[in-house]
Amino acid sequence: MSESDLRYGFGRNWAAFVDKNLSDATVQASMDHLCRVLKRDRLDGMRILDIGCGSGIHSLAMKRLGAAEVVGFDYDPHSVATSQRVRDWSGIAEGWSIAQGSVLDRAYMQALGSFDLVYSWGVLHHTGAMWDAVRHAAIPIREGGEFYIALYSSDTYVDPSPEEWIAIKKAYNFASPLKKKLMEADHLYRQVIVPELKAGRSALAAIRNYGSRGMNIWADIKDWLGGYPMEFAGLHETQDFVARQIGLPMVNVVNGEGCTEYVFADPAQNAHWRTCNAQRALQPLYGPFQSVGGYGFQAHLPAHAAVADDNGFNQRSRLMLFEDGVPLGLAHTIHELIRNRGAGRFSHWQDWLVFSARDNTDPNANGRSYSFCLDY
Ligand SMILES: C[S@@+](CC[C@H](N)C(=O)[O-])C[C@H]1O[C@@H](n2cnc3c(N)ncnc32)[C@H](O)[C@@H]1O
Structure with missing residues (x-):
């Protein structure tokens, strides 16, 4: 495989993750996280688009929170199959469709209709054209709707630099299975344990408290090391880009881990965020x-x-x-x-x-x- 063909198979990692980790507790962790970031108790009646739905667990969390309709799609057929498996496991047959598609396909995005919430967590930076993907992802947001995205943070990943990370990721993708395992252990040590100790914090607590969205530290490390193509985005760069190109201000942000999570909405047209701001x-x-x-x-x-x-x-x-x-x-x-x-x-x-x-x-x-x- 040449470097230009390099594309990490996220779907296989999601299939393995679901085999080992699918449970009501995992889904509940995702529900809690969605509620925290969106500052809502429920998603009753909402029409939601889940771009790059991956495992499908977050789509399920949205349905359990009362979403009237969730439309999930992913570029990788293994992610699509895994999401379908999670939907079968959940027993929810209505108001949840899953398809294969790419956020880079403008015509596909235009044909999806409009949504109260467009959600894309950890996806747009893996498309090979991140800012086009952000622009396309915003196409289906209805007037007054919400845009919730998570992007790898260039504010957090400063040492090694983004360029060095990209070299590490290429090396991981070309490595033997044994070398991959060694790189994963090395990553845990250097990027989780050492920084926590340097900051005077408990590395054990960081590992124990990992996984606020129901995710698992090893699945995320594999995703992180393997995930390619990939780009990084700065918080202020993203905030300014979405304000300028899409016309939405940032109404919430959660950072401090690998991805920064952003919620954009226009409080003048969105009563929920108007109330949140007032509070x-x-x-x-x-x-x-x-x-x-x-x-x-x-x-x-x-x-x-x-x-x-x-x-x-x-x-x-x-x-x-x-x-x-x-x-x-x-x-x-x-x-x-x-x-x-x-x-x-x-x-x-x-x-x-x-x-x-x-x-x-x-x-x-x-x-x-x-x-x-x-x-x-
Ligand atoms: C890191 S995973 C995140 C999955 C899920 N959103 C989550 O939060 O767990 C990235 C996902 O984006 C998908 N993806 C990559 N490029 C894509 C594209 N152009 N269009 C749609 N999905 C894409 C991958 O197949 C993968 O399932």
Whole structure:
């Protein structure tokens, strides 16, 4: 196989994942995650498009949350077959269709009709033409609808750099089965265990708490190392692209792991997000902010220490930080990256909020306002 033909077989990984992990608990984890990110208790009556449906587990979670109709499609026939198997297992026959198709096929996307929610988790960066895929994915969003996507984060993957990762992925795809296993173990050690220890956090807790969407750490490591073609997207790059090209502002963001999750919707046309925004009572942050070196500054937030990240729960905090009323998004960042790279990265850690300005200026002197809310 030549490099230009290289395409990872996600579908086989999904088939193996479903063989070992399909359970009501797995589906429930996906339901909980969907509700958290979409800030809803139910998806009653919604028409949802699941682009790159993979295992089909998230489509099932949507149906169990009351979606009237879920249309799932995937490029890989093994993903399509796995989703169909999950649908058979669920016993849900109505309002759930599964097909083979590509988000890069513009005519296919135009023929799908319109949806209240377009969902595409961890897919668009694997198409070989990520920004075209984002544009196409947005075609079926109805007026006032919601767009929920997850893309590999260039804000998180800085060392090794995105270019080095692409070389590692190519090597993995060409490696023998034994070499693949060694690369997977090496990845767990270098990318999960060492960073957690360096950040003073518990690596065991990170492994134990892995899988907020019902996923499994080994399936995700295989997907990560194998997943090719692939591209990376920065949070602010994506936020600006979708605002400019699709006309939707970012209304929610979850980051701190490999993929950043974004929800875009126009609150002027979407009553749910209008209400959510109104309920986010922004509290001003008052300086002076103390420098922690480099681009990093800190504010003391002792009243919110109980809901902050700490050694045991490195993704617990739901604090959203705003600069001039716009969410900065890059939560849960290790402090070394805040100091060295800045660019709006922040961490709500124990008693402290450690943060940086989006343009790396001094927040004591840049004339911007900073505020936060605890988004539950
Ligand atoms: C990492 S998996 C994510 C699966 C699922 N969305 C999830 O969150 O578990 C990526 C999926 O995107 C699919 N995919 C890749 N390129 C695609 C394309 N052009 N159109 C539709 N699906 C595609 C792959 O076959 C794979 O099932």
